């Protein structure tokens with residue numbers, strides 16, 4: 001069967017009031033690796049249109065906090081636990097912004113960031129890797145020991161190299177292609193557990 005933009009997960013997301021079908025990828029990862037907990041402080045990199053943020057808000061309880069960032073605005077989520085930055089991650093002044101929010105360390109860093117695809121495989125893979133490297137550096141700077149990291153990568157020859165970089169930061173590193181990922185997609189999720 002070919003690509004169907006309105007597949008089962010698309011319809012399910014609509015029925016359950018999620019902003020995107022990609023929520024089910026995070027749900028599968030979370031159910032398997034227990035990423036998100038009550039009262040967590042989470043950063044959602046590449047948050048728009050907002051389904052991962054919606055999922056997090058459902059699972060962090062009243063004392064949790066969520067910080068989202070994206071090049072594209074997230075306008076529909078209104079929640080006192082949610083701060084959203086309409087910004088490029090490469091331009092973000094994290095030390096200043098996190099200090100303003102009085103956040104020192106994070107429990108979870110999520111990155112579903114993806115470049116605008118050009119159709120040129122090597123270019124798209126290189127840009128995806130660059131976003132993942134940025135997310136991993138962010139996690140090195142702000143994730144607490146024991147914290148968790150989830151990152152989407154377009155599969156490429158650099159996959160192993162990136163996994164090795166993650167292994168320097170996390171006691172356990174897993175790779176997963178959730179069932180809700182479209183069959184034609186080359187994306188893979190890397191999960192870092194128990195930050196050193």
Ligand SMILES: C[S@@+](CC[C@H](N)C(=O)[O-])C[C@H]1O[C@@H](n2cnc3c(N)ncnc32)[C@H](O)[C@@H]1O
Nearest residue numbers: 046048049050051052070071088089112113114
């Ligand atoms: C697949 S979407 C994320 C979907 C989101 N997780 C959800 O569930 O709604 C990927 C996002 O990465 C964002 N992105 C790509 N490059 C970025 C950058 N340099 N800074 C911030 N966001 C970026 C894109 O704007 C896009 O919205």
